Amino acid sequence: MGNTDSMSLLKTEVDDNLADSLEKSMSLVASAISAPSRVSILCALMDGRAWTATELSAVAEIAASTASGHLTRLLNSGLIICLTQGRHRYYSLAGQHIAGLLENLMGVSMHPRISPTPRTPVNMRYARTCYDHLAGELAVKIYDFMLREKWLEADGNALTPEGKSQLQNLGAVLDPHPRRKACCPCLDWSERRFHLGGDAGSALMTLLLHKGWITRTPGYREVNMTGSGAIAMKKLFSLNLP
Template identity: 75%
Template sequence: MSLLNTEYQDDPDEGLEKSMSLVAAALADTSRVSILCALMDGRAWTATELSAVAGIAASTTSGHLTRLLNNGLVMCLTQGRHRYYSLAGHHIAGLLENLMGVSMQARTTPVTRTPQHLRYARTCYDHLAGELAVKIYEFMQHEKWISADGTALTAIGKEHLQRLGAVLNPHTRRKPCCPCLDWSERRCHLGGDAGAALMALLLQKDWISRTPGYREVSVTTSGKVAMSRLFGLALG
């Protein structure tokens, strides 16, 4: 009897089964499911925005997000004084998609109030932000110009940027490269020294122009041609 009891306690499946039950329990709440479905668009949202789409109080949303965080279903990124939540990865999106296929109806996702002209292209400190910057970042990820986690330029990425004329600082005291969460697109654009170098290059080549006194950035005619050729962007 003692031997059988020992074998049961040492069963490696016991911990897995408990973890599975905890994840299932975390999903067994309509408010938490509503939050997860809102995050299915791939963007990151604040707790206030998620409370609106789930139709629950902000204090209640905080508790639900903590439960989802503890069970590895979402992750939290702090940027300045804001905290943004997103799905923990593609595997979670796949899990939710399968559940939706069985029983879930479409959910409403929050809509950003950022003006359209700022959503498209603007400055973020010394680097480019907005829809345009996010598309360039996605191109760099696809072409392996940056590492999978976005924290470093690859050898290919450095070669391409330097060939274009970007000046990278090998002795920078800031992060050489990092993903910066875009507050309107809720996806990442290129930050760090590499982001600043790219921004400086685009300005130097006269591919973008800044609106004096504002954060808005416009793409020039030559810039549309260049970005289509270099980053595969179809800019009207």
């Protein structure tokens, strides 16, 4: 067999091994999120905060010992991380990429074969957290405004100079060298349209919280609009809120 044939065979074997490895990795992740209790835990962690095992067992309505096994499975699959502070251990999603995976999975799961009556609570459909940025009807409307006003590039993958200037003038702190995407469209599972993700989405939500325009309830993903927030949304984003 010539050198060329040997190299081609070796490349084929390497490619096959990589494909097998990828398939096994994907299978492990899919298996890790196949149990309803683990899904409940992951959904709770979508609020962007770190939770204790006891808190997560209560959310999933399972015994603490059962929750421990589920958390170990999620840790081993790379979906969550464990943080230790003193005697306490806290669990959180492994990062924004995992939150994006879950949000997309929610969208696929909610895809209507027929037109069902939405069962998601109205407040959660209107405004909620998507890890560290805002989601729901409110977030989609803000995103649409930013597109219309040319604050975003047409594909939503970057702020325009005007958009960056406008957000900074509002008081948003944008990371000049973010470790993730500076800006990206994130598919909203309840609205089936995009809201603002990436570092820009996180900066916007931090700004809204800092200004007191929205509030959060510990342990829940729902976001509440304040009176001053409704005024600000109309002034800044031309939104007439209910």
